[in-house]
Amino acid sequence: MTGGYSREVRVFDFAANGKAFSQVAIVFTPEVPMKIDGKDVVIFTSEAGHDSAREFAEDDQGLEGPGPWLARRGITVIATARLGRWNFQTYDALGSWEGVPLEQRMPVFNRDQPNPWPAESYETRDATGVSSPTGSASVRFPVAGSELEQSMLALTPEVMIEGFQRVLEGCGVKRRRDEILLLYWGFSTGGAFLWPLAKIYRPDGIASFGMAHFAISYFATRGFNGDYRWLYDHSALRVRERNYTDFAFFSPDHTEEERRAEWGRALRSARFKSFEDTFMFFNVGALTESLTRLWNEPFLPDDVRARGFADLVRRNIELSFPDSALSELAVLELSGTKDEIHPPHVIEVAASVTAPHCRKYQQLLLTGLHHSICADHVKVFGSIWIDAIQSGYFAKARTGRRGE
Numbered sequence: 001m002t003g004g005y006s007r008e009v010r011v012f013d014f015a016a017n018g019k020a021f022s023q024v025a026i027v028f029t030p031e032v033p034m035k036i037d038g039k040d041v042v043i044f045t046s047e048a049g050h051d052s053a054r055e056f057a058e059d060d061q062g063l064e065g066p067g068p069w070l071a072r073r074g075i076t077v078i079a080t081a082r083l084g085r086w087n088f089q090t091y092d093a094l095g096s097w098e099g100v101p102l103e104q105r106m107p108v109f110n111r112d113q114p115n116p117w118p119a120e121s122y123e124t125r126d127a128t129g130v131s132s133p134t135g136s137a138s139v140r141f142p143v144a145g146s147e148l149e150q151s152m153l154a155l156t157p158e159v160m161i162e163g164f165q166r167v168l169e170g171c172g173v174k175r176r177r178d179e180i181l182l183l184y185w186g187f188s189t190g191g192a193f194l195w196p197l198a199k200i201y202r203p204d205g206i207a208s209f210g211m212a213h214f215a216i217s218y219f220a221t222r223g224f225n226g227d228y229r230w231l232y233d234h235s236a237l238r239v240r241e242r243n244y245t246d247f248a249f250f251s252p253d254h255t256e257e258e259r260r261a262e263w264g265r266a267l268r269s270a271r272f273k274s275f276e277d278t279f280m281f282f283n284v285g286a287l288t289e290s291l292t293r294l295w296n297e298p299f300l301p302d303d304v305r306a307r308g309f310a311d312l313v314r315r316n317i318e319l320s321f322p323d324s325a326l327s328e329l330a331v332l333e334l335s336g337t338k339d340e341i342h343p344p345h346v347i348e349v350a351a352s353v354t355a356p357h358c359r360k361y362q363q364l365l366l367t368g369l370h371h372s373i374c375a376d377h378v379k380v381f382g383s384i385w386i387d388a389i390q391s392g393y394f395a396k397a398r399t400g401r402r403g404e
Contacts, residue, residue: 002072003031007029007057009024011111017153017154017294017304019155020112022112024080027079029071039180041076043385044168047080049242049277052094052270053086054269057094061374067079080164084108094268104116105241106148107272107274120143122141130240152237153293157196161200164194182204184206191211194206198325204395214322214353215282215321243271278290322353327357329360331355333364334381334385335366338369348363
């Protein structure tokens, strides 16, 4: 049975590492909430590396995304756009980037920035040597000493997690925590940040589909096969353009006509990836470089500096690792047999690193599904999630928390 829902875009402003940030969340609220043991069900999520959360509302064909689909079935969905990925310089309700040429797109960190970054604030290079295999042709770097560079340095993994916490607080999740069955899901790149969030503010479980793992778990998928190059990728301060070749990588079963028809709508998403590459691919040298550059900046606040350089580096790199903070989590990991970037053998290796730290961990392969949250896929993985929720798979976890 399905019902109605409401959609609201909410923005939360805060300062971190001496710079201003605006965290965006799209909240899908059901008219009739699902109740599990008297609790509302909330799924907190973050987007793929090309997106800016709009695909949780609608797919590249304009069909219903997972936000509306789940909300119609009683589940509240809080879909976050990671910091820097929402276009505040548009009247579009979902922060469309459609009016910005692909080759000029750079992160926008707060809603008070009046204009796109001028061309003289960054330089473009070819994408040779990037960790991702998806076919990106070019990358951009901020000019040394620019405001763009300073904002990019200030946006550390820890600040990204703080943005999520602002949403959890502002949307009332923390205040009502005992009344909520809270699940996390990061689609694709989003997973590399939602898993660390689970260490800091614990959910009842992880409801996963196409979800990246902790950075160290993802690195293991290469490192266990003797490929160590991710450790040495020079990705500090890099913005990677997600072009048409990258788009085509994820739609191998499409005809060229179908692909071109969807590309126009796909351009509404950010179609770039910033420091997410550095963190999720465990480019640990580049991450340390970025943090050291931040330490050398005069705008770094005194309270951060007082904790010491080692603390700054440790707090951010520790987010790359699973640990005992996950010991109460129930995890349901779904992935498609045709997933282009996380095929079954990759997920198996990544899970072997993460799963030992969790209370319960179940993996399911879905035949024929790709690395996509298109409407047809949502019906499959969403139905499995609902069955798991209603059967009590997640409800047995305790609600211990830390980091409030």
